[in-house]
Amino acid sequence: MNIKDVAQRSGLPAKTIRYYEEIGLIRPLRATNGYRAFRESDLHKLTFLSRARSLGFSIEDCRTLLALYEDDSRASADVKAVANAHLARIAEKIAGLRAMEATLSHLISACAGDARPDCPILSGLETGLPAGAEGPEGAQCCGASQRV
Amino acid sequence: MNIKDVAQRSGLPAKTIRYYEEIGLIRPLRATNGYRAFRESDLHKLTFLSRARSLGFSIEDCRTLLALYEDDSRASADVKAVANAHLARIAEKIAGLRAMEATLSHLISACAGDARPDCPILSGLETGLPAGAEGPEGAQCCGASQRV
DNA sequence: CTTGACCTTCCCGTTACAGGAAGCCCCATA
DNA sequence: TATGGGGCTTCCTGTAACGGGAAGGTCAAG
Missing domain, CATH: 1.10.1660.10 (Multidrug-efflux Transporter Regulator; Chain: A; Domain 2)
Incomplete structure (x- = not known):
């Protein structure tokens, strides 16, 4: 081929x-x-x-998985460990993204989105989010930091 | 300073x-x-x-936001548009990651994780996931593809 | 023989920085 | 005055995982 x-x-x-x-x-x-x-x-x-x-899976993970794939005497525990580690990383990323999503949608909902210059999004970014919390509800909000 | x-x-x-x-x-x-x-x-x-x-926000988004931040005659609608676009990207990423998470945790739960070589994770990767669907429940599963 | 679809290698660009080398500058202390 | 230890500067390289494109060899069909 x-x-x-x-x-x-x-x-x-x-x-x-x-x-x-x-x-x-x-x-x-x-x-x-x-x-x-x-x-x-x-x-x-x-x-x-x-x-x-x-x-x-990262390329390095793939390298490991491929080696296990080719090794007839592998232990499935080794494969599972790699997969679990990756699953944990995915969960972390999701958590980070959800925090961003929560903060951002919060700011967006507070913004009129018209021709006027007043913007809670910008002032939120300027003075440290959240720029107008509305009572105790949302679990996690504000504070993310992650390469997206 | x-x-x-x-x-x-x-x-x-x-x-x-x-x-x-x-x-x-x-x-x-x-x-x-x-x-x-x-x-x-x-x-x-x-x-x-x-x-x-x-x-x-990407660096380019930041450049745009910074320009709006410095422009006293901006329209909040412009800021909101940038933020909404980013929010949509975040939601997409979350969806992709959740699909990965679902598929992966599915495979992991099927793996004994002991000293034997039999591994549903590897065979799932080999023969096209999911390697043993168990009835109709999980909404989306299998099929992700995204830079993580 | 020519055309066009393959194939090859090689090099640059991407994102948003981090690490580190080589070399000034400034202040405090002995 | 010398010396040390932080600062600060620029410049170069590396990261992850490829994509785009150039320059050029190859193969099958007409």
């Missing part, structure tokens, strides 16, 4: 496949003309990688 | 402040010795930036 075939079948762009070879995730053979010659096993790995990436 | 002062007061690292000058978000004066000389207005802007960034 040439690269376009495995690209279509794995759902990964050709560029990404070349990159994965470059960083050593896969090692396709080479035809005499220099073209990459992918085996079925390469396609399996690429599909595996595609799915793992779509679940948000 | 020197850079360390504004760093402490704004909550931003000195490196970040230099970077913000480099990309034109702030324009502090210079003392004769070459040191940056920050005014109160610079500190205000940096604090504003710090808060906006902690809400997940």
Whole structure:
């Protein structure tokens, strides 16, 4: 198989496949003309990688998972540990984003959104959110900080 | 004020402040010795930036917001539009992460996590999730794809 | 033989900084 | 006065995970 075939079948762009070879995730053979010659096993790995990436695993996680995938004597506990760690990171990210969402939607709802310059969003950003709390309700609000 | 002062007061690292000058978000004066000389207005802007960034606004969003912040004749509608667009992006990210979370926790719960090699997580990644759906319950599951 | 679709490598750009080197500057103390 | 220890400066490199595009070789069809 040439690269376009495995690209279509794995759902990964050709560029990404070349990159994965470059960083050593896969090692396709080479035809005499220099073209990459992918085996079925390469396609399996690429599909595996595609799915793992779509679940948000980092490349390094993928490297680990791929090694476990190929190791017939692995312990499922090792796989589960990697997955659990990633799940925890996802949960953290969600929590951070929800905090942002809460604060931001709070500010937005307080903004008239008309032609006048008065804006609770800007003053909230200026003087330290929340710019007009309305009684005790929302659980977490204000204070996020995270790369989005 | 020197850079360390504004760093402490704004909550931003000195490196970040230099970077913000480099990309034109702030324009502090210079003392004769070459040191940056920050005014109160610079500190205000940096604090504003710090808060906006902690809400997940991109640097380009911050540039826009800062311009509106400094424009006394702005329309609050313009601010609200930027904020709403960002809120929508946040909601999208949350949705993507929740889909990942659902799929992943599903796989994890199916994995024994012992010394045996059999692993529903790996086989789920291999053969296209979910690897053993259990009746109709979870709303969305499987299918995420997002930079995490 | 030519055209067009492949394939190759190589290099730059992305986001928002962090780390660190090399080298001034300033103040306090011995 | 020398010396130390913080500051401060610029400049360069690296990060994650590729995408875009250039320059050029290859292959099958007409």
